[in-house]
Amino acid sequence: MTIQERLAGIISEKLGVEPAEVIPEARFIEDLGADSLDIVELIMDLEDEFDLEIPDEEAEKLTTVGEAIKYIESQ
Amino acid sequence: MGRRVVITGMGAITPLGNDVENTWKNLLQGKSGVDRITRFDPEGFSTTIGAEVKDFDPSRYIDRREAKRLDLFVQYGLDAAYQAWEMAGLDKNNPDPTTVGVLVGSGIGGLATLEEQHRNYLEKGSRRISPFFVPMMIGNMAAGNISIHLGLKGPVTSVVSACATGTDAIGGAFRSIAWGDADVMVTGGTEASITPMGLGGFCSARALSTRNNDPQKASRPFDAERDGFVIAEGAGIVILESLERAMERGAPILAEIKGYGSVGDAYHQVQPDPQGDGGARAMARAIKDAGWDPAEVDYINAHGTSTEYNDRLETGAIKRVCGDQAYKMVINSSKSMMGHLLGAAGAVELIATVKALQEGQVHPTINLTNPDPDCDLDYVPEGARKVEIQKALTNSLGFGGHNATLALEKWTE
Structure with a gap:
C-alpha cells in the first residue's frame, strides 16, 4: 500500500469521509470537515501507523493530505 | 407562586425498551430487564448481573462519525431527548431557541471513556490521551450536546446528585419555567456506567445484589430477602413547558408538575x-x-x-x-x-x-x-x-x- 492509501484508510475512518475524497489537495478542515480536536487525534494515529513522533510545531504545518504525505516521506 | 408547568413530551432508553411505549408495556407486564452482564466479562466480580440497554442503535439520531466522539451516556441522553422533542411536536413548532433550555444530569458521567483513556495513558503514555477525552467524559456533556443538536440557547446546565440526579434535574427545570427563565426545558438524566470500574466500585461498597444465579429475581424491593440493588443504565428525558405556552400551541399535555x-x-x-x-x-x-x-x-x-x-x-x-x-x-x-x-x-x-x-x-x-x-x-x-x-x-x-x-x-x- 502506498502512503496515500494508508492515509486514506485512517482519515476516512476518523473523519467519516469516502477514501476517494482523501486526495493530496484535500484540506483537513475546509474539505474533510475536521476540527481542531480531530486533527490532534489524526496526528496520533499517523504517529502510530508510521511509527513516527511528529513534534507539535511540525504538526501545525500539516493542513492538507499532500503535506502529510510529504512529511511522512521525509522521515 | 410561579407559572404553571406541564409535561408535553417524554423519551426513554431503558433495559426494558428503547422508547417510552415499550418500557411502559414491559413494566405493566412485570418483565425483568436484569441478566448476566455482556458489556464486558464480569467473571471474578462479586456481582455478575446488571440491567443493560439492549440493541441500542445510536444512528437513529447521531451519525456514525459523531457517535465515536460521544460517550454512551451522551448517546442515550441525545436519543431520549429527540424522542421527547418529537412527542411534544416541537420538531414542527420551531420555538424561539432563546426561550428553550436544557437541564440534564448524569450521576457518574463518561466512565467508559475514562477507563479507555486511562488504559491508553498506562500502555502508551501521556501523548496518547485522546483530545476528546475531557469533552467525552464530563457529566454535563449530555446537556451540552442536546443543546447543540436541537439548537437550544436558553439556560443550559447540568446537575449531579448521584441517584437523585434525574429528579433534581427535572425539579430545577420546573423552577426555571415557573420563575420565567425559560418557557420550555428539555430535562432528565442519563447514565452508562456498567463498566469494570463502575461495577467493581459498587461491588466493593457492598451495594449490589449478589443473586447472580437468578438475575431476574435479584431486584426485590420491600422483600425480606432483598440483598442490594441491581446496576442499570439508560436515559429518561422529558419536555417541560409553561402551561400557557403549551395551551397556546395546542401541545399534548401529559401531566402537570405541581411541586418539588x-x-x-x-x-x-x-x-x-x-x-x-x-x-x-x-x-x-x-x-x-x-x-x-x-x-x-x-x-x-x-x-x-x-x-x-x-x-x-x-x-x-x-x-x-x-x-x-x-x-x-x-x-x-x-x-x-x-x-x-x-x-x-x-x-x-x-x-x-x-x-x-x-x-x-x-x-x-x-x-x-x-x-x-x-x-x-x-x-x-x-x-x-x-x-x-x-x-x-x-x-x-x-x-x-x-x-x-x-x-x-x-x-x-
Missing part, C-alpha cells in the same frame, strides 16, 4: 439518615409546594432500591408524612424490573408516574413474595392494577445524602 422538594441528610457518604428523615422532609416539601394535603396523595413511585436500608426507611418516611393515607395509597418500585439507573432513575421513574396518571393503572413491584415485616404498605405485588390516580409523588435518594421528590397531578382538559 430537595433536601440533604447531613449524615453519611453512602448511608441514609437512620430515621429516613431526609426522605420524609423531601416528600413533605414537595406536597407543601404543590399546595396539597398529605392525605390526598394517591400514589408514590418509590425510590425502592432493594437495599436493606432504603426500603425500610422509605416505608417509614411515607408513613410519617402521609399518616393513615400511607396504607390507602398505592406504591411501587420500577427498579424491581429495570434495576437502578442511578442518575437516570428519577427521570425514567417520573415517566412511569406520568403514564400511571394518564392511564389510571400502575405497574407492579415484582419479586415481592415475602414482604419485610417493616415494609407493610401496598406495593402492588400481584401485577399491574387499574386505579384512578389524581396526585402522585416520585422519590429519589442518593449517595451524599440527597433526597428529592416531585409531585405530579393528572391532567384533565
Whole structure:
C-alpha cells in the first residue's frame, strides 16, 4: 500500500469521509470537515501507523493530505 | 407562586425498551430487564448481573462519525431527548431557541471513556490521551450536546446528585419555567456506567445484589430477602413547558408538575439518615409546594432500591408524612424490573408516574413474595392494577445524602 492509501484508510475512518475524497489537495478542515480536536487525534494515529513522533510545531504545518504525505516521506 | 408547568413530551432508553411505549408495556407486564452482564466479562466480580440497554442503535439520531466522539451516556441522553422533542411536536413548532433550555444530569458521567483513556495513558503514555477525552467524559456533556443538536440557547446546565440526579434535574427545570427563565426545558438524566470500574466500585461498597444465579429475581424491593440493588443504565428525558405556552400551541399535555422538594441528610457518604428523615422532609416539601394535603396523595413511585436500608426507611418516611393515607395509597418500585439507573432513575421513574396518571393503572413491584415485616404498605405485588390516580409523588435518594421528590397531578382538559 502506498502512503496515500494508508492515509486514506485512517482519515476516512476518523473523519467519516469516502477514501476517494482523501486526495493530496484535500484540506483537513475546509474539505474533510475536521476540527481542531480531530486533527490532534489524526496526528496520533499517523504517529502510530508510521511509527513516527511528529513534534507539535511540525504538526501545525500539516493542513492538507499532500503535506502529510510529504512529511511522512521525509522521515 | 410561579407559572404553571406541564409535561408535553417524554423519551426513554431503558433495559426494558428503547422508547417510552415499550418500557411502559414491559413494566405493566412485570418483565425483568436484569441478566448476566455482556458489556464486558464480569467473571471474578462479586456481582455478575446488571440491567443493560439492549440493541441500542445510536444512528437513529447521531451519525456514525459523531457517535465515536460521544460517550454512551451522551448517546442515550441525545436519543431520549429527540424522542421527547418529537412527542411534544416541537420538531414542527420551531420555538424561539432563546426561550428553550436544557437541564440534564448524569450521576457518574463518561466512565467508559475514562477507563479507555486511562488504559491508553498506562500502555502508551501521556501523548496518547485522546483530545476528546475531557469533552467525552464530563457529566454535563449530555446537556451540552442536546443543546447543540436541537439548537437550544436558553439556560443550559447540568446537575449531579448521584441517584437523585434525574429528579433534581427535572425539579430545577420546573423552577426555571415557573420563575420565567425559560418557557420550555428539555430535562432528565442519563447514565452508562456498567463498566469494570463502575461495577467493581459498587461491588466493593457492598451495594449490589449478589443473586447472580437468578438475575431476574435479584431486584426485590420491600422483600425480606432483598440483598442490594441491581446496576442499570439508560436515559429518561422529558419536555417541560409553561402551561400557557403549551395551551397556546395546542401541545399534548401529559401531566402537570405541581411541586418539588430537595433536601440533604447531613449524615453519611453512602448511608441514609437512620430515621429516613431526609426522605420524609423531601416528600413533605414537595406536597407543601404543590399546595396539597398529605392525605390526598394517591400514589408514590418509590425510590425502592432493594437495599436493606432504603426500603425500610422509605416505608417509614411515607408513613410519617402521609399518616393513615400511607396504607390507602398505592406504591411501587420500577427498579424491581429495570434495576437502578442511578442518575437516570428519577427521570425514567417520573415517566412511569406520568403514564400511571394518564392511564389510571400502575405497574407492579415484582419479586415481592415475602414482604419485610417493616415494609407493610401496598406495593402492588400481584401485577399491574387499574386505579384512578389524581396526585402522585416520585422519590429519589442518593449517595451524599440527597433526597428529592416531585409531585405530579393528572391532567384533565
